[in-house]
Amino acid sequence: MTLIICLAVILPFNSQIVFAQQKDTVSKLTVVQKKSLKSVSLESYEKFKASVKPLIAEMGAKQIVGLGEGTHGTAEFYKLRYYISRILIEEKGFNHVAFENDVAEMWLMNQQLNQATDVMALMKKYMIGIWQNKETKELLDWIRIYNKSHKKKVSVNGIDFPVQKPDIDMITLLLKKAGINSFHEEVERLNVAAHFQDEAWFGMNQKDFKVDWKLLNQYCSQGYFTADSLEQQVSKIEMETSLRSDLLLAISNLKQGFEPFKPKSKYVPRDSIMAHNTALMIKGKEDKVIIWAHDAHLGKKEIYDNSVGGTGKYLLKLFPNNYFVLGTGTAMGEFGATTDARAVNTTVMLPYKLEEPIKGSWEELLGTLTKTNVYFFTKAFNPNNLVKPQRFIGYGTKSGVSLYDKVNLAELYDAFLFVRQSHAPTTL
Numbered sequence: 001m002t003l004i005i006c007l008a009v010i011l012p013f014n015s016q017i018v019f020a021q022q023k024d025t026v027s028k029l030t031v032v033q034k035k036s037l038k039s040v041s042l043e044s045y046e047k048f049k050a051s052v053k054p055l056i057a058e059m060g061a062k063q064i065v066g067l068g069e070g071t072h073g074t075a076e077f078y079k080l081r082y083y084i085s086r087i088l089i090e091e092k093g094f095n096h097v098a099f100e101n102d103v104a105e106m107w108l109m110n111q112q113l114n115q116a117t118d119v120m121a122l123m124k125k126y127m128i129g130i131w132q133n134k135e136t137k138e139l140l141d142w143i144r145i146y147n148k149s150h151k152k153k154v155s156v157n158g159i160d161f162p163v164q165k166p167d168i169d170m171i172t173l174l175l176k177k178a179g180i181n182s183f184h185e186e187v188e189r190l191n192v193a194a195h196f197q198d199e200a201w202f203g204m205n206q207k208d209f210k211v212d213w214k215l216l217n218q219y220c221s222q223g224y225f226t227a228d229s230l231e232q233q234v235s236k237i238e239m240e241t242s243l244r245s246d247l248l249l250a251i252s253n254l255k256q257g258f259e260p261f262k263p264k265s266k267y268v269p270r271d272s273i274m275a276h277n278t279a280l281m282i283k284g285k286e287d288k289v290i291i292w293a294h295d296a297h298l299g300k301k302e303i304y305d306n307s308v309g310g311t312g313k314y315l316l317k318l319f320p321n322n323y324f325v326l327g328t329g330t331a332m333g334e335f336g337a338t339t340d341a342r343a344v345n346t347t348v349m350l351p352y353k354l355e356e357p358i359k360g361s362w363e364e365l366l367g368t369l370t371k372t373n374v375y376f377f378t379k380a381f382n383p384n385n386l387v388k389p390q391r392f393i394g395y396g397t398k399s400g401v402s403l404y405d406k407v408n409l410a411e412l413y414d415a416f417l418f419v420r421q422s423h424a425p426t427t428l
Contacts, residue, residue, distance in 0.1 A: 028368065036380040040373040040417060042076060048083045055375060055415055056084070059324050060092035064278065066291045066298035066312055066325035068413070071393035073336025073349050075425040076373075077328050078135030080417060084326070085139060085290050089146065089154055093288055096281045097143070098157040100293035101127055103253040103277055104166035105345075106158030107246070108173075113140065113156060114147050120428050126166070129338060129347025130395055131292075133425035157281055159274040159291065159311075161256040162342075163201060164194035164223075170250040171230075178239045178247070186230050190254065193223025197257060205340045205347075220261035227254045249280060271297055275314030282319075295327045296392045299412035303392065303405045312412075326375075327413035329390065330422035331357050331367030337397040347395070351424035355400045361389040362409065366418045375417040378410040385410060 029037075038054070041047035049056075059065045067084060069077040088094040099106060109126035116122050119140055123132050140156070147153045168191045175183060196219045203209035231251045234244065256273050259265055274297065281289050291298060296309040300316060303309050315323045336349035357363035365388065366374075389404035390412075409416055 029365065032383060033376075033381050036376045037369075037371070037374045038376060039371050040080070040375050042079060042373055042419075045083055045086070048080065049087055052084070052087075052375065055326070056087050056091070058377075058414065059084070059088060059326075062324040063282065063285075063287070063322045064289045064291065064315055064319055064324070065094070066293065066315070066323065068293065068295035068298040068325060068327045070295050070327070070329040070391065071335045071337075071399075072130040072294060072343070072395040073393075073424055074328075074330060074419070075133070075135055075336075075423045076330070076419040077422075078133060078425055079138075080328070080419075081292055082135065082139040082142070085292075086142060088288075088290055089143075093152075093286070094290050095152055095154050095287060096157050096289040097139070097154065098159050098278060098281065098289055098291045099127070099131060100160055100274070100291075100297065101131065101158040102160055102163050102166055103158040104170045104250055105163065106156055107170055107249070108166055110156045111173075114144055114153075116144075119144070123428060124345060126345065128162075128343045128345055129340075129349050130336075130343055132345075132347075132428045133336070133349070134428065135425050137428065152286075155281075157289075159277040159293070160270075161253050161273065161277075163344075164197050164254060164257045165191075167250045167254040167257075168194050171247065171254075174243055174247045174250065178237075178243045180237065180239075183230060183233070186226055189226045190223055190230075193219040193226070193258065194254070196220065197223075201342055202344055202346070204342050205344065217261050220258050221263060224255060224258035224262045227251050227258060231255070252280075253277070269310065269314075271302075271309055271311040272314045274311045275318060278311075278315060279318050294392070294394070295329075295390075295412075298325045299327065299407075300325060301411055303407060303412075308392075324414050325412075327378075327409070327416045328419070329363060329366070329416065330354065330419045331363045332420065333422040334424040335393060335399065335422065336424040336427070337393075338395055339397060340395075343395045349395070349425065349427055352397050352399070354422070357391065358389060358401050358404060361391065361404060362407075363391055367420060369418075369420060372421065373417070373419050375415055377415050378413050381416070382408065382410045 040051045067081040105126040143154050196216050200211045297311040300312040312325050334351045337352045338347050340347045385408050387406050387408050390407045
């Protein structure tokens with residue numbers, strides 16, 4: 001496996017696989033499809049809550065709920081997920097909100113969130129650019145208020161592994177908290193390896209940056225084995241259960257990032273790792289998780305000839321009949337995007353105009369609606385398992401034909417929420 005392929009394992013979703021437009025005889029909604037549609041109001045939290053009661057009832061019965069986004073930059077998708085998350089927390093006992101963001105970064109953020117005086121600064125430090133908007137901040141502000149008056153606290157979490165230095169910070173903090181004064185040499189070796197890998201990751205956004213692949217491979221390979229040894233040693237030390245659990249979480253996340261550089265490394269799908277990281281939050285029946293991530297990841301099967309996505313598929317294997325996924329989509333308007341090759345915490349999302357949906361697509365079909373916002377249960381909407389192109393926009397600036405893939409909505413999602421006219425989020 002080459003080094004370039006190794007790094008591709010941890011790329012955030014930003015596919016540009018070419019997909020040709022298809023002729024399609026179905027251009028209008030059928031009677032069955034129209035009957036399955038339920039109007040949604042985004043005017044206020046109370047109006048939204050009243051309009052999605054059947055949806056919440058289905059979600060509330062599951063232990064894990066995936067809230068997808070058809071783009072990595074649509075204001076309405078952030079807003080409606082904040083509303084749904086709030087309802088699930090207040091009424092259905094959910095206590096974790098997990099983002100498509102680095103595990104250690106979100107752990108560090110969670111440690112500071114309830115006491116922080118500047119939430120915006122925390123978001124810019126620990127969250128990648130796709131989450132740095134006022135709509136997401138609205139959720140975090142509400143969680144802070146909720147936690148002040150409730151014994152069962154809500155945590156914010158991450159499920160991804162794009163950067164390494166936050167893991168070192170997490171390990172250092174936890175070793176100190178546990179009163180462990182050893183492992184200085186191991187932590188320093190890990191710190192050096194993390195520096196090289198993160199420098200390469202951030203450097204990909206700089207035109208003139210050059211990666212020393214030989215040195216990167218050497219240090220990250222050593223980093224993996226050092227982390228593996230540290231993991232074995234920590235497992236044998238007596239300490240508070242929660243401290244050991246968090247320490248092992250940080251070391252595991254570090255190994256996830258270093259593993260592609262390990263000699264004779266086997267390919268491990270990013271989505272299977274994100275499902276694994278989600279599962280680690282479930283320590284008992286009282287734990288219930290909400291995930292904010294892209295439609296492509298949260299769907300119940302892969303797309304683009306099984307080359308992208310499938311976190312939902314892996315979650316269903318781990319938690320049979322205990323996962324519900326909502327997909328989202330839009331037809332027209334604006335979306336937030338970046339020209340950065342990698343979405344990092346310095347990434348700035350700017351507004352771009354959405355291209356018109358291609359002929360025969362789900363977006364074109366749903367765009368014929370006179371209602372502004374609707375949701376539907378996919379099996380009721382698509383009982384004949386019709387397959388049509390769906391648009392999957394990552395954090396890049398393109399929104400045209402190359403981002404479509406033919407899908408059966410009922411195979412990918414349990415429900416789908418469609419916003420006909422959408423807007424780019426308000427950046428911090």
